[in-house]
Amino acid sequence: MLKLCSLLSLCILSGSLTVACTRASEVSKGELAPSASPESCRLVQHEVGKTEVCGQPQKVAALSPHLLDSILALGVQPSGYADSAESVIKTPVYNNPSEQIPYLGKWVTTKPVAIGDRDSPSLERLTLLKPDLILGEHWQDDEYPLLTKIAPTLLFNDAQNPNKPQSWQQNIQGIAQALGRQAQVEELLATHDQYIAQARAALEPVLQTYPRILLLHSDLDTQVGLASNNTTGRLLREIGFEIVELEGVKIDATISWEIIPQIETQMVIVFDWGNDYFKSAKAPRKEKWARNPLLRSMPAFQQGRVFFVDYYLWGSHTRGPLSDQLILEALPDLLLPLVEES
Secondary structure (H helix, E strand, C coil), rough: CCCHHHHHHHHHHHHHHHHHHHHCCCCCCCCCCCCHHHHHHEEEEECCCEEEEECCCCCCCCCCCHHHHHHHHCCCCCEEEECCCCCCCCEEEECHHHHHEEEEECCCCCCCEEEEEEECCCCCHHHHHCCCCCEEEEEHHHHHHHHHCCCCCEEECCCCCCCCCCCCHHHHHHHHHHCHHHHHHHHHHHHHHHHHHHHHCCCHHHHHHCCCEEEEEECCCCCEEEECCCCCHHHHHHHEEECCCCCCCCCCEECCHHHHHCCCCEEEEEEECCCCCCCCCCCCCHHHHHHHHHHHHHHHHHHCCCEEHHHHHHHHCCCHHHHHHHHHHHHHHHHHHHHHHH
16 A cells, blocks of 8 residues: 555656646747746856746745845745755745744745755655746755756855855855846845944954954764854954964864864854754753863863854854844854953
């Protein structure tokens, strides 16, 4: 019986994909949506090639938190959304986004279809959704051939320059072009500069007193590594802080706990990826750190200059203009008590 059910499900999905494939083929030959005109079509360059998009897509599926952040910042609401495995909901629809989508949910006014895990989005749900456009990231290229049979699909990379940290500025132009929202990009860039300037002014006393910061990612139980090239590191550099790096150690490399007390730093920010955003009772991060005698003996820890934050937002899992805004607004509350107390 179970085998029969599985076979029926597969047949239904195959049939749906066949219909979607026919639809995608017709669009590629020049069929336009009723609201679009040939003049509104454009070829958009992305990580896998060039894709023609016409008009302003009305039903957009975002296959990662980064893409959700970017389209929301550009004024587009999602019709479908794929989150990371630990945040995937069991219901078919995000009917309460502000509670179900970490950090970004407060900007979501639709009830997007839950497409499942970003690493393996549900092709069946995408087919039933019938989006006008699918936006994903470059590492989802294994799924690309199947996704293009459902709707025009573009995959973006926000780490195109290996000498720079991941940043939404590297791919926002392409995303905006696909959405027909190019006019919003300059405003986003200008707003970002304003947030940086405000944060720099607010944090000037901290910057003058404690300019060197060590960034670590850890589950606070078994592993710890450098995290100098993530979103927070980029923002802190833009503000003017010096991010501590270790000679001969690769960015994001795992290191030994014993090395940390030997690193010359004035502050430490730890991105905890072992924390569950949805649990009201947060893990006692400071207590975990203090259990290690070497970490407990660090002057920075004894003087209250070790901070613990959620990797999901602060450590590049969620990335984009809105994530930057949330971090820049939170940094003064996090760091200013250091100089106010002294």
